Amino acid sequence: MTDILKDKIIGLGVTGSIACYKAIDLASKLTQSGAGIDVILTRGAREFVTALAFSAITHRSVSEDMFDPRSELSIDHVAIAERADLIVVAPATAHTIAKMANGLADDALTATVLATGAPILVAPAMDAHMFGNPATQENVRTLKRRGVTIVGPASGRLASGLVGKGRMVETAELMGWIRMILGQGGDLVGRKVVVSAGGTQEAIDPVRVVTNNSSGKMGYAIAEAARDRGGEAVVVAAPNALPDPVGVRVVNVNTALDMQKAVTDEIEDADVVIMAAAVSDWRPVTTADQKIKKGESTEWNLEFTKNPDIIAGLPSDKLVKVGFAAETEDLIANAQTKLVSKGLDLIAANDVTATDAGFATDTNRVMLFDREGGIEVMPLMSKYDVGHRILDRVKPMFKDGLKQDIAVGEDAAGGRD
Numbered sequence: 344m345t346d347i348l349k350d351k352i353i354g355l356g357v358t359g360s361i362a363c364y365k366a367i368d369l370a371s372k373l374t375q376s377g378a379g380i381d382v383i384l385t386r387g388a389r390e391f392v393t394a395l396a397f398s399a400i401t402h403r404s405v406s407e408d409m410f411d412p413r414s415e416l417s418i419d420h421v422a423i424a425e426r427a428d429l430i431v432v433a434p435a436t437a438h439t440i441a442k443m444a445n446g447l448a449d450d451a452l453t454a455t456v457l458a459t460g461a462p463i464l465v466a467p468a469m470d471a472h473m474f475g476n477p478a479t480q481e482n483v484r485t486l487k488r489r490g491v492t493i494v495g496p497a498s499g500r501l502a503s504g505l506v507g508k509g510r511m512v513e514t515a516e517l518m519g520w521i522r523m524i525l526g527q528g529g530d531l532v533g534r535k536v537v538v539s540a541g542g543t544q545e546a547i548d549p550v551r552v553v554t555n556n557s558s559g560k561m562g563y564a565i566a567e568a569a570r571d572r573g574g575e576a577v578v579v580a581a582p583n584a585l586p587d588p589v590g591v592r593v594v595n596v597n598t599a600l601d602m603q604k605a606v607t608d609e610i611e612d613a614d615v616v617i618m619a620a621a622v623s624d625w626r627p628v629t630t631a632d633q634k635i636k637k638g639e640s641t642e643w644n645l646e647f648t649k650n651p652d653i654i655a656g657l658p659s660d661k662l663v664k665v666g667f668a669a670e671t672e673d674l675i676a677n678a679q680t681k682l683v684s685k686g687l688d689l690i691a692a693n694d695v696t697a698t699d700a701g702f703a704t705d706t707n708r709v710m711l712f713d714r715e716g717g718i719e720v721m722p723l724m725s726k727y728d729v730g731h732r733i734l735d736r737v738k739p740m741f742k743d744g745l746k747q748d749i750a751v752g753e754d755a756a757g758g759r760d
């Protein structure tokens with residue numbers, strides 16, 4: 344299983360807003376992820392950006408005027424509508440939204456939108472008053488009612504100088520929505536995937552904690568991969584600086600004990616738990632109510648008590664259990680010992696001293712160990728791809744035959760991979 348965007352065709356409609364510059368970034372990110380992007384510019388968009396900017400990035404021709412005999416659309420005006428897996432209109436002006444809501448088709452973009460059977464995502468961008476106008480609001484409601492996904496607009500500083508609701512959402516958020524929509528009907532439909540992420544914090548006093556360097560990136564990437572295969576993805580997240588991923592439910596916790604409770608609650612109806620969090624092994628025996636003063640002493644001793652081993656304590660009859668072993672030495676031996684002692688089905692081991700893998704990086708180099716003694720050594724890859732590889736291994740391990748049958752059926756129909 345690779346990135347859901349690979350080899351997908353996305354029709355990207357760009358309309359006459361100053362936010363057009365963000366569409367160039369979006370086209371670039373989508374192209375880098377392996378999708379083929381068919382850009383359609385409205386007349387308004389052509390005042391802000393050129394076809395050349397998009398064709399240089401997408402390496403594909405750009406559609407402008409459907410009546411231009413040099414345009415592919417002059418031969419087959421619904422060509423993009425028919426081949427696209429998804430139509431994205433970003434930025435979407437009030438004008439184009441109004442045309443879409445009324446079923447008009449007087450340019451290449453609106454004709455494509457009207458003719459397509461693919462899902463449609465619209466990212467409005469406009470002055471706050473234009474967005475707040477009852478006409479626009481009614482048009483947005485109409486599109487939603489017809490199944491169009493409306494993303495944003497966000498609040499913030501607008502090109503007009505006003506601060507309000509009208510900004511097009513950022514590329515990263517749109518990428519999440521696009522992946523989620525394309526992943527609907529994937530091979531994890533009907534499956535609940537619970538992932539822990541981040542580094543727990545154990546309070547010493549109201550201002551000090553014991554924690555670790557985990558960024559949360561690995562766990563979040565696994566949850567996003569599960570989302571992109573149609574799964575219900577939940578992250579039990581210890582403190583981290585990452586934005587909540589689109590389409591992933593995030594349960595925020597602080598301490599190991601909080602995490603244990605949240606994970607135990609979430610696994611009730613889950614199919615797999617993947618513990619990618621760095622859970623503190625120890626917590627202070629007591630937490631002071633007030634900030635501890637420096638005082639005169641030159642030494643300070645803290646007494647710790649052991650935290651529970653969360654994954655070892657989870658039932659394994661219906662739940663696939665996947666652990667992570669972040670090691671700085673004896674990686675293989677330590678991972679194999681943890682696999683057995685914690686009753687895991689799979690363990691992903693990584694050397695956190697490597698500079699291109701482990702904590703805080705976007706890439707990881709992981710080895711997977713299973714109960715049959717199998718070892719899969721994976722090359723350096725993005726944490727998102729590692730997430731997919733782990734889920735590939737988890738899929739045949741599901742312990743509930745009925746749900747698996749449903750997922751296999753979806754797989755055959757949906758044609759993932």
Ligand SMILES: Cc1cc2nc3c(=O)[nH]c(=O)nc-3n(C[C@H](O)[C@H](O)[C@H](O)COP(=O)(O)O)c2cc1C
Pocket residue numbers: 357358359360361362385386387388435436437438439468469470473
């Ligand atoms: C400088 C400038 C910025 C504009 N920005 C927006 C915008 O962000 N959102 C919007 O709905 N209209 C905006 N407009 C107005 C649209 O370009 C205009 O309504 C146009 O007819 C839209 O056509 P289109 O949707 O076919 O591209 C802007 C106009 C100008 C001159």
